[in-house]
Amino acid sequence: MLLDRNVDRIHAVCRRVVGHPEDALDATQEAMIAIARGIDRFDGRAAFSTWCYRVATNAALDELRRRRRRPVPAHPDGHEPVTPGPGVEDRVGARLDVDAALRALPDDFRVAVVLRDLCDLDYAEIAEVLDVPPGTVRSRISRGRALLVERLDPEGAGRPRTGNRLPSPVRQNDDG
């Protein structure tokens, strides 16, 4: 079943573009509904997976917009909650906080990097999904990657990117 086969990829896009697990699930659901309803209108000009990514990207960006319109609840007594100081593990985790790093990226850069490096779409496909020229895609990916590496691996930002010398993500703060 098409939906069943693509739900993980759709969720991955939504998860990384939206940056919040619960909101990402909402966006994933919206994208799945849009795909289920629009599957009859899928014209087959692009690959089905590319079309799904496009729908997922739009749903995620819509969710982001909704989230930004939502008022941020203030703490009842007017003070921000006091959090304990970070331990060593937390500091490592914070360094590898992918969500925080992605949040720091402009939406356009984040989406481009997610589609290229997570979804493995080529530049032409990303250009089609985002409806922008391939040159723009190249630029966004390049700058997005640079910003991401700068935040997630500052020491290794200047090193060549070959091999797997950088640490894998140890912890992500999106587990609730």
Added chain:
Amino acid sequence: MADDRPDDQRDERIATWLEPEPLDELTRKRLVAGAMQASSREAPSSGGSRRAWRWIATAAVIVVVLVGALAVFTAQSGNESQLSDARKQPGPSRDQAQQAAPALGAARSPIDVGGFGNLDVPANLRRLRTALAHPRRAAVVPSNGGEAGSPSNELSTAACRDQLPAGTIIAVGSGTLDGRRALVVLTDRGDGSRSIDAVVADPCEVRPLA
């Protein structure tokens, strides 16, 4: 797309970072089921939408038909009105018609067939009977021109007129009987029979003639 530049290659390190936690099976099923339910809910609503459009189309057709019928009816009314106006224009005005009404009323009054002289003469009486049988208004003034007023007026003022048979007076002629002024009256009794009577003056009396 052929990616020849190093930057165009997928960055496996970033790919590893970006890979999210996998969905648990329950969540996966919930997402798929939610999408299927929402999509199946849309189908009846789109059916409902089609039905709504069908209703709207039917209503539009009805409105068009009604407007068309109204337009035709209005056009016909306009024509009739114009015809009516056309009929009215060459004809008499309303005032003229009202003026003509007494004349019509007079037509319903007894027909004066004229004077026939001495009715003791059988020929005169016979001519009078014939005239009453086929009454036509007299074109000439009665021979005994000394009489005042029309026979109808005379009859209405005659003292013995109530002795005439009940019915509708159709025609009136005049003459003399026994040397006395006489009005001969044809009366329709309403039962299919008619009578001819003479109202003789001085003194007023009614004589049946037929």
